Amino acid sequence: xxxxxxxxxxxxxxxxxxxxxxxxxxxxxxxxxxxxxxxxxxxxxxxxxxxxxxxxxxxxxxxxxxxxxxxxxxxxxxxxxxxxxxxxxxxxxxxxxxxxxxxxxxxxxxxxxxx
Amino acid sequence: xxxxxxxxxxxxxxxxxxxxxxxxxxxxxxxxxxxxxxxxxxxxxxxxxxxxxxxxxxxxxxxxxxxxxxxxxxxxxxxxxxxxxxxxxxxxxxxxxxxxxxxxxxxxxxx
Numbered sequence: 001x002x003x004x005x006x007x008x009x010x011x012x013x014x015x016x017x018x019x020x021x022x023x024x025x026x027x028x029x030x031x032x033x034x035x036x037x038x039x040x041x042x043x044x045x046x047x048x049x050x051x052x053x054x055x056x057x058x059x060x061x062x063x064x065x066x067x068x069x070x071x072x073x074x075x076x077x078x079x080x081x082x083x084x085x086x087x088x089x090x091x092x093x094x095x096x097x098x099x100x101x102x103x104x105x106x107x108x109x110x111x112x113x114x115x
Numbered sequence: 116x117x118x119x120x121x122x123x124x125x126x127x128x129x130x131x132x133x134x135x136x137x138x139x140x141x142x143x144x145x146x147x148x149x150x151x152x153x154x155x156x157x158x159x160x161x162x163x164x165x166x167x168x169x170x171x172x173x174x175x176x177x178x179x180x181x182x183x184x185x186x187x188x189x190x191x192x193x194x195x196x197x198x199x200x201x202x203x204x205x206x207x208x209x210x211x212x213x214x215x216x217x218x219x220x221x222x223x224x225x226x
Contacts, residue, residue, distance in 0.1 A: 031212055041201055043159070043216040056213055090158055097212055103149045103205070104214070106158035 003027050006091045006107035013081055014115055021076045021110045023091030031055075031097075032074035033104065034066060035090040043090070049074055081114045088112070117142045119206050121217035130226050134191040138204030138217055141185070147207040148180060148187045149214065154200045163189060194224045 006023040013019055025032060033056070034046040048056035049068040063079040074091060088111050092104040118141040128134040136150075147166055151159035165171045165178040165187065177190040187206075191198055201221045205214040 040218060041153070041203075042218045043203065045213060048212050050212065056210065094212070098214060100147070103151070103161040103164060104159075106160070109158050
Protein backbone atom coordinates (compact mmCIF):
# COMPACT_ATOMS: atom_id res chain seq x y z
CA UNK A 1 0.00 0.00 0.00
CA UNK A 2 1.26 3.44 -0.91
CA UNK A 3 1.94 5.49 2.22
CA UNK A 4 1.67 8.97 0.68
CA UNK A 5 -0.06 9.09 -2.68
CA UNK A 6 -0.54 12.11 -4.86
CA UNK A 7 -2.30 12.57 -8.15
CA UNK A 8 -1.75 13.25 -10.91
CA UNK A 9 1.85 12.18 -11.45
CA UNK A 10 2.20 14.38 -14.52
CA UNK A 11 0.32 17.54 -15.36
CA UNK A 12 0.80 19.54 -18.54
CA UNK A 13 -1.36 22.61 -18.88
CA UNK A 14 -1.51 26.01 -20.53
CA UNK A 15 -0.78 29.31 -18.90
CA UNK A 16 -3.77 30.84 -17.21
CA UNK A 17 -5.46 27.56 -16.40
CA UNK A 18 -6.48 26.43 -12.91
CA UNK A 19 -5.41 23.00 -11.68
CA UNK A 20 -5.46 20.89 -8.53
CA UNK A 21 -3.15 18.26 -7.09
CA UNK A 22 -4.46 15.81 -4.55
CA UNK A 23 -2.61 14.07 -1.73
CA UNK A 24 -3.59 11.36 0.70
CA UNK A 25 -1.63 9.56 3.39
CA UNK A 26 -2.54 6.33 5.16
CA UNK A 27 0.20 6.48 7.79
CA UNK A 28 -1.94 8.09 10.47
CA UNK A 29 0.38 11.09 10.52
CA UNK A 30 -0.79 14.34 12.04
CA UNK A 31 1.03 16.73 9.73
CA UNK A 32 1.10 17.14 5.96
CA UNK A 33 3.14 19.39 3.71
CA UNK A 34 3.48 20.72 0.21
CA UNK A 35 6.98 21.20 -1.16
CA UNK A 36 8.12 22.62 -4.48
CA UNK A 37 11.31 21.31 -6.08
CA UNK A 38 12.72 23.37 -8.90
CA UNK A 39 15.00 22.30 -11.72
CA UNK A 40 18.05 22.70 -9.49
CA UNK A 41 16.63 20.18 -7.03
CA UNK A 42 16.13 22.74 -4.29
CA UNK A 43 13.24 21.76 -2.02
CA UNK A 44 11.19 24.67 -0.74
CA UNK A 45 8.33 24.30 1.70
CA UNK A 46 5.07 25.95 0.72
CA UNK A 47 2.46 24.93 3.27
CA UNK A 48 1.96 22.66 6.22
CA UNK A 49 -1.16 21.48 8.01
CA UNK A 50 -1.37 19.83 11.40
CA UNK A 51 -4.70 18.14 12.08
CA UNK A 52 -6.36 20.29 9.41
CA UNK A 53 -4.92 23.51 10.81
CA UNK A 54 -2.57 25.63 8.69
CA UNK A 55 0.73 25.94 10.58
CA UNK A 56 3.23 26.91 7.88
CA UNK A 57 2.40 29.35 5.12
CA UNK A 58 5.56 30.43 3.41
CA UNK A 59 5.85 33.30 0.97
CA UNK A 60 3.91 31.79 -1.87
CA UNK A 61 1.75 33.63 -4.42
CA UNK A 62 -1.87 33.67 -3.32
CA UNK A 63 -2.69 31.83 -6.55
CA UNK A 64 -1.71 28.75 -4.54
CA UNK A 65 -4.33 27.63 -2.07
CA UNK A 66 -4.07 24.50 0.08
CA UNK A 67 -7.05 22.70 1.49
CA UNK A 68 -7.15 19.96 4.12
CA UNK A 69 -10.58 18.36 4.49
CA UNK A 70 -9.21 15.96 7.11
CA UNK A 71 -5.80 15.07 8.49
CA UNK A 72 -5.28 12.35 5.88
CA UNK A 73 -5.77 14.66 2.90
CA UNK A 74 -4.07 17.81 1.71
CA UNK A 75 -4.87 19.22 -1.70
CA UNK A 76 -3.24 22.06 -3.60
CA UNK A 77 -5.15 24.30 -5.97
CA UNK A 78 -3.34 26.64 -8.30
CA UNK A 79 -5.09 29.47 -10.12
CA UNK A 80 -3.92 31.30 -13.22
CA UNK A 81 -0.91 29.09 -13.83
CA UNK A 82 2.31 30.76 -14.95
CA UNK A 83 5.42 29.40 -16.70
CA UNK A 84 7.40 29.80 -13.49
CA UNK A 85 5.11 27.38 -11.70
CA UNK A 86 6.64 24.52 -13.67
CA UNK A 87 8.33 22.26 -11.11
CA UNK A 88 7.85 19.04 -9.23
CA UNK A 89 5.45 19.35 -6.32
CA UNK A 90 5.85 16.90 -3.46
CA UNK A 91 3.36 16.11 -0.78
CA UNK A 92 4.82 14.81 2.47
CA UNK A 93 3.65 13.79 5.90
CA UNK A 94 5.17 13.36 9.34
CA UNK A 95 4.11 12.15 12.74
CA UNK A 96 3.97 15.18 15.04
CA UNK A 97 7.22 17.08 14.74
CA UNK A 98 9.63 15.75 12.10
CA UNK A 99 12.69 16.96 13.98
CA UNK A 100 11.77 14.57 16.78
CA UNK A 101 10.16 11.69 14.94
CA UNK A 102 12.71 11.45 12.16
CA UNK A 103 11.73 13.35 9.11
CA UNK A 104 9.16 13.18 6.40
CA UNK A 105 7.59 10.57 4.18
CA UNK A 106 7.22 11.94 0.67
CA UNK A 107 4.76 11.17 -2.05
CA UNK A 108 6.02 10.31 -5.52
CA UNK A 109 5.65 13.87 -6.77
CA UNK A 110 3.63 15.69 -9.43
CA UNK A 111 5.60 17.06 -12.35
CA UNK A 112 3.80 20.20 -13.44
CA UNK A 113 4.65 21.69 -16.82
CA UNK A 114 3.05 24.96 -17.82
CA UNK A 115 3.24 25.75 -21.53
CA UNK B 116 18.03 33.55 6.96
CA UNK B 117 19.00 30.08 8.09
CA UNK B 118 21.00 28.19 5.49
CA UNK B 119 22.18 24.70 4.72
CA UNK B 120 24.95 24.36 2.18
CA UNK B 121 26.15 21.40 0.18
CA UNK B 122 28.52 21.03 -2.72
CA UNK B 123 26.30 20.32 -5.70
CA UNK B 124 28.85 17.96 -7.28
CA UNK B 125 28.76 15.71 -9.09
CA UNK B 126 30.96 13.70 -6.79
CA UNK B 127 32.42 10.73 -8.61
CA UNK B 128 33.60 7.75 -6.55
CA UNK B 129 34.82 4.35 -7.76
CA UNK B 130 32.80 1.31 -6.80
CA UNK B 131 33.89 -0.16 -3.48
CA UNK B 132 35.41 3.09 -2.20
CA UNK B 133 34.12 5.35 0.56
CA UNK B 134 31.89 8.24 -0.54
CA UNK B 135 32.00 11.29 1.74
CA UNK B 136 29.23 13.87 1.55
CA UNK B 137 29.38 17.09 3.52
CA UNK B 138 26.87 19.65 4.71
CA UNK B 139 27.31 22.87 6.68
CA UNK B 140 24.58 24.83 8.42
CA UNK B 141 24.36 28.39 9.68
CA UNK B 142 22.17 28.06 12.81
CA UNK B 143 24.36 27.12 15.75
CA UNK B 144 21.25 26.19 17.73
CA UNK B 145 20.14 23.45 15.31
CA UNK B 146 19.45 20.15 17.04
CA UNK B 147 18.21 17.70 14.41
CA UNK B 148 19.86 16.67 11.18
CA UNK B 149 18.74 14.41 8.39
CA UNK B 150 20.13 12.84 5.24
CA UNK B 151 17.76 12.00 2.40
CA UNK B 152 18.53 10.15 -0.81
CA UNK B 153 16.74 11.08 -4.03
CA UNK B 154 17.06 8.98 -7.15
CA UNK B 155 16.51 10.76 -10.44
CA UNK B 156 12.80 11.28 -11.03
CA UNK B 157 11.87 9.91 -7.60
CA UNK B 158 10.95 11.38 -4.24
CA UNK B 159 13.39 11.95 -1.37
CA UNK B 160 13.63 9.12 1.15
CA UNK B 161 15.06 9.38 4.64
CA UNK B 162 18.20 7.33 5.16
CA UNK B 163 19.75 8.73 8.35
CA UNK B 164 18.97 11.06 11.20
CA UNK B 165 21.42 12.31 13.82
CA UNK B 166 20.90 14.44 16.90
CA UNK B 167 24.11 14.16 18.97
CA UNK B 168 27.74 14.94 18.29
CA UNK B 169 29.73 12.02 17.00
CA UNK B 170 29.06 9.14 14.66
CA UNK B 171 25.93 7.14 14.00
CA UNK B 172 26.21 3.98 11.94
CA UNK B 173 23.52 2.12 10.00
CA UNK B 174 24.80 -0.61 7.74
CA UNK B 175 27.10 0.91 5.13
CA UNK B 176 26.05 4.44 6.12
CA UNK B 177 27.63 6.57 8.84
CA UNK B 178 26.41 10.04 9.75
CA UNK B 179 28.84 12.32 11.54
CA UNK B 180 27.85 15.45 13.43
CA UNK B 181 30.12 18.21 14.72
CA UNK B 182 28.02 20.97 16.25
CA UNK B 183 31.03 23.11 17.19
CA UNK B 184 32.08 23.30 13.55
CA UNK B 185 28.48 23.25 12.31
CA UNK B 186 28.82 20.45 9.85
CA UNK B 187 27.24 17.10 9.30
CA UNK B 188 28.56 14.48 6.94
CA UNK B 189 27.47 11.17 5.47
CA UNK B 190 29.91 8.39 4.71
CA UNK B 191 28.96 5.50 2.45
CA UNK B 192 31.29 2.52 2.71
CA UNK B 193 31.74 -0.04 -0.05
CA UNK B 194 29.95 2.26 -2.52
CA UNK B 195 27.71 0.54 -5.04
CA UNK B 196 26.38 1.84 -8.37
CA UNK B 197 22.93 1.73 -6.76
CA UNK B 198 24.11 4.46 -4.38
CA UNK B 199 24.25 6.89 -7.31
CA UNK B 200 21.69 9.55 -6.42
CA UNK B 201 21.37 13.07 -5.08
CA UNK B 202 21.85 13.29 -1.32
CA UNK B 203 19.96 16.02 0.48
CA UNK B 204 20.92 17.37 3.88
CA UNK B 205 18.12 18.81 6.05
CA UNK B 206 18.30 20.63 9.37
CA UNK B 207 15.55 21.61 11.80
CA UNK B 208 14.39 25.16 11.16
CA UNK B 209 13.24 27.84 13.55
CA UNK B 210 9.71 26.64 13.78
CA UNK B 211 8.46 23.22 14.63
CA UNK B 212 7.54 20.93 11.72
CA UNK B 213 9.96 22.72 9.40
CA UNK B 214 13.24 21.49 7.98
CA UNK B 215 15.74 23.68 6.10
CA UNK B 216 17.09 21.89 3.04
CA UNK B 217 20.38 21.96 1.23
CA UNK B 218 20.36 21.85 -2.55
CA UNK B 219 21.83 18.35 -2.56
CA UNK B 220 25.02 16.66 -3.76
CA UNK B 221 24.86 14.44 -6.80
CA UNK B 222 26.85 11.26 -6.21
CA UNK B 223 27.99 9.03 -9.05
CA UNK B 224 29.47 5.62 -8.28
CA UNK B 225 31.56 4.36 -11.20
CA UNK B 226 31.71 0.58 -11.76
